Amino acid sequence: MIQLTIISIYLVLLLILGIFSSRLFKGTSKDYMLASHSIGPFLLLMSIFGTTMTAFALVGSSGEAYKEGIGVYGMLASSSGIIHSLCFFVLGVKVWTLGKKYGYTTQIQFFRDRLESDKIGILLFPILIGLVIPYLLIGVMASGAVVNSVTEGAFATSFAHYDYGIPPWLASLVICGVVLVYVFFGGMRGTAWANTFQTLVFMVLGVVTFYIIAEDLGGLKAASEAVVKKNPSKLMRSVAPEDQARYEKSFAQWTTMAKYNFASKKLKSISLTAEQKKEAYAAFKPRMPNWKLKAETIFAKKNGLLKQLSIAQINDAYVWQDDRIPPETIPEDWDKAELTHESIQQYPRKAGAETAGYKIFADKIGHPKKLMDPENPKAGTFWTRKKARGVYRATKWAPDAPHHLDPWKFLTYLFVPLSVGMFPHLFQHWLTAKSASSFKLPVVAHPIFIMIVWVPCVLVGVWATSAELNGRAMFPPHFPPNAVLASMVKMITTPVLTGFLTAGILAAIMSSLDSQFLCVGTIFTEDIVVHYGGKNRFNDKQIIVIARLFIIGIVALTYFFSLFEPRHVFTLGVWCFSGFSSLFPLILAALYWKRLTKAGAYACIITAISLWLYLFTMSDYAAISNFTINFGGESFVSFTKPGQQIAPGIIQTMPVMTMIFGSTLAMILVSLVTKPPRQETLDRFFPAK
Amino acid sequence: MKYVIWGLVLLLLVLHQDFWFWDDATLLFGFMPIGLVYHAGISVAAAATWLLATIYIWPVDVAEDAPVS
Numbered sequence: 082m083i084q085l086t087i088i089s090i091y092l093v094l095l096l097i098l099g100i101f102s103s104r105l106f107k108g109t110s111k112d113y114m115l116a117s118h119s120i121g122p123f124l125l126l127m128s129i130f131g132t133t134m135t136a137f138a139l140v141g142s143s144g145e146a147y148k149e150g151i152g153v154y155g156m157l158a159s160s161s162g163i164i165h166s167l168c169f170f171v172l173g174v175k176v177w178t179l180g181k182k183y184g185y186t187t188q189i190q191f192f193r194d195r196l197e198s199d200k201i202g203i204l205l206f207p208i209l210i211g212l213v214i215p216y217l218l219i220g221v222m223a224s225g226a227v228v229n230s231v232t233e234g235a236f237a238t239s240f241a242h243y244d245y246g247i248p249p250w251l252a253s254l255v256i257c258g259v260v261l262v263y264v265f266f267g268g269m270r271g272t273a274w275a276n277t278f279q280t281l282v283f284m285v286l287g288v289v290t291f292y293i294i295a296e297d298l299g300g301l302k303a304a305s306e307a308v309v310k311k312n313p314s315k316l317m318r319s320v321a322p323e324d325q326a327r328y329e330k331s332f333a334q335w336t337t338m339a340k341y342n343f344a345s346k347k348l349k350s351i352s353l354t355a356e357q358k359k360e361a362y363a364a365f366k367p368r369m370p371n372w373k374l375k376a377e378t379i380f381a382k383k384n385g386l387l388k389q390l391s392i393a394q395i396n397d398a399y400v401w402q403d404d405r406i407p408p409e410t411i412p413e414d415w416d417k418a419e420l421t422h423e424s425i426q427q428y429p430r431k432a433g434a435e436t437a438g439y440k441i442f443a444d445k446i447g448h449p450k451k452l453m454d455p456e457n458p459k460a461g462t463f464w465t466r467k468k469a470r471g472v473y474r475a476t477k478w479a480p481d482a483p484h485h486l487d488p489w490k491f492l493t494y495l496f497v498p499l500s501v502g503m504f505p506h507l508f509q510h511w512l513t514a515k516s517a518s519s520f521k522l523p524v525v526a527h528p529i530f531i532m533i534v535w536v537p538c539v540l541v542g543v544w545a546t547s548a549e550l551n552g553r554a555m556f557p558p559h560f561p562p563n564a565v566l567a568s569m570v571k572m573i574t575t576p577v578l579t580g581f582l583t584a585g586i587l588a589a590i591m592s593s594l595d596s597q598f599l600c601v602g603t604i605f606t607e608d609i610v611v612h613y614g615g616k617n618r619f620n621d622k623q624i625i626v627i628a629r630l631f632i633i634g635i636v637a638l639t640y641f642f643s644l645f646e647p648r649h650v651f652t653l654g655v656w657c658f659s660g661f662s663s664l665f666p667l668i669l670a671a672l673y674w675k676r677l678t679k680a681g682a683y684a685c686i687i688t689a690i691s692l693w694l695y696l697f698t699m700s701d702y703a704a705i706s707n708f709t710i711n712f713g714g715e716s717f718v719s720f721t722k723p724g725q726q727i728a729p730g731i732i733q734t735m736p737v738m739t740m741i742f743g744s745t746l747a748m749i750l751v752s753l754v755t756k757p758p759r760q761e762t763l764d765r766f767f768p769a770k
Numbered sequence: 771m772k773y774v775i776w777g778l779v780l781l782l783l784v785l786h787q788d789f790w791f792w793d794d795a796t797l798l799f800g801f802m803p804i805g806l807v808y809h810a811g812i813s814v815a816a817a818a819t820w821l822l823a824t825i826y827i828w829p830v831d832v833a834e835d836a837p838v839s
Binding site: 151152154155158159160162163166167170174175178301302304305306309313316317318319321488491492495517518521524525526527528529531532536539540543 | 779782783786787788791793794795797800801802803805806808809810812813814816817820821823824828829830
């Protein structure tokens with residue numbers, strides 16, 4: 082309940098700030114959408130930084146570091162420090178200058194003018210909205226998941242299906258409501274103030290959380306040295322030999338367990354007698370959730386009971402144990418060679434397989450604050466449904482293989498942060514600046530701010546791989562990476578800090594949602610209603626009403642979509658960014674290349690979106706989370722297949738590289754063979770110095 | 771000066787590829803992985819480079835930069 086109280090107080094504070102900033106609203110559409118170009122350096126820095134740092138800044142950074150190691154800082158953070166500031170410097174200042182001169186509010190207004198094409202808006206509009214919606218969904222769904230996770234057990238009898246915590250759908254609804262209130266009343270000015278407040282909140286709380294976790298893990302040195310001892314690969318970008326050896330041993334044990342489990346439960350060809358089981362249990366000392374199964378497995382192996390399985394049955398066992406969907410037609414070599422771990426992973430895992438844990442551990446699931454056996458407190462409290470799923474995953478699925486970070490993937494990831502050049506919500510923030518000089522502070526401070534937020538979170542994520550609680554690993558295998566930070570805080574700190582950290586995570590989420598909601602409402606109003614309805618048809622007050630109605634509409638639509646909990650929405654993030662990045666050549670050329678033509682721009686957009694759709698389809702709609710375009714090996718070019726681990730020596734590239742090269746090439750070639758823009762247009766956008 | 775600063779930006783992008791600490795799990799100051807220290811250094815160097823850019827090659831003249839009214 083303490084966490085819930087702190088979160089509620091934070092949201093009320095935010096509403097008060099929103100209402101306060103709405104009193105500064107001047108009542109014009111320019112003020113509602115662009116804060117009347119009055120935002121100074123500090124507010125611009127905080128609102129731009131808050132907008133670019135989503136839930137990923139705290140939750141995703143620690144989760145990715147838990148999964149991949151420290152390499153994620155270089156791949157995602159220090160690269161963004163260089164590229165984001167590059168975009169602010171090269172694009173932001175120029176966009177602001179033109180926006181000031183010609184009164185632009187949206188990207189589409191600029192492109193219509195610069196490219197002498199009204200219809201470019203019709204092409205760009207669905208693309209920009211289509212790429213922003215999944216980005217919004219990530220924020221809305223993440224907020225629901227975080228609040229649910231930290232409020233487990235807050236209610237005595239309500240919401241049992243959600244571990245007695247706030248249901249995600251209710252938390253998402255409240256978050257959407259709070260953001261809607263301050264955006265609705267305060268417009269861009271309210272958003273800028275709220276972003277500044279929230280950015281300060283998540284930066285300070287991120288650093289505080291880091292220090293408290295470090296202390297609870299025995300200090301900075303102890304926490305890092307535990308990683309050196311147990312998971313050295315997480316401290317570098319290649320695989321340490323000891324990690325590889327540990328994995329191979331663990332995988333060998335898993336294969337033995339798969340054979341025994343399959344033979345005893347599916348084939349019913351092995352059945353230990355009560356006497357044999359007693360002997361097996363006596364010989365096995367460790368006590369973990371599935372210790373009896375492990376004891377029986379070792380006994381069966383020692384006594385040669387597993388030798389009766391054929392190779393085909395062994396392969397069936399592996400696929401079954403790992404909850405994979407068996408092949409529809411049995412491959413020719415199914416009965417000739419045992420599947421490797423990589424070949425097991427080529428079969429997709431059954432959706433929701435882990436929910437089998439609800440049935441298996443039904444007697445252990447209950448209110449997480451009540452003792453299972455009041456007469457024997459050592460038995461512990463009841464499990465949450467999340468824990469039942471986690472124990473199922475950890476005890477049934479094959480261990481994850483350690484993998485290296487490919488230098489080429491690392492290099493081509495540099496193209497992803499170029500997306501900020503085409504984010505419509507950032508474009509709108511750029512136009513709010515009071516003067517071009519307002520950009521100087523954001524350009525310089527942005528890389529430092531990224532470092533302040535990311536370094537502590539990456540370290541916490543890496544520490545989590547080796548942290549222990551009461552002599553046991555804090556996180557079992559297959560623990561969801563995005564839940565690491567909140568779970569760690571909940572396990573080793575006080576409810577008060579958990580409440581504050583949750584407020585920080587929500588701050589990071591809401592400081593992006595607000596700008597995106599406002600931006601989508603602005604695009605609908607300015608680029609569709611006002612543009613096609615006629616500028617003189619609506620007065621300023623009506624334009625504000627229309628914008629507010631669209632903002633309500635987009636918030637409602639996003640919330641509605643989030644209720645369906647679309648699969649892979651969290652892996653969609655990098656695809657959304659890649660889509661925006663693929664349009665980066667267009668904004669760069671529009672600002673700096675006189676020879677860019679209308680046809681060249683169309684070619685750029687159509688090529689970018691065609692490549693995006695093709696590659697997105699090839700990635701099985703983001704289901705292949707490590708999807709790359711690979712050069713070398715048996716064929717010159719290939720795409721990552723499900724479960725495939727790319728061998729060292731093959732060049733892995735992010736799909737965004739192909740998209741950018743393709744759209745750039747199409748834009749240049751078509752522009753060079755079509756008629757240049759009119760001289761009046763060039764004079765407007767490239768005035769003689 | 772323009773070429774010097776854009777040269778520095780290019781150098782940063784090259785240095786960002788990190789040719790030295792890819793396989794190194796050494797801890798500096800007893801707790802900081804050397805690869806993370808290196809990339810935090812890249813972040814600081816990026817801020818310094820952009821500071822130089824705002825001082826020496828700022829693209830907007832003061833005369834052009836009157837606050838919007």
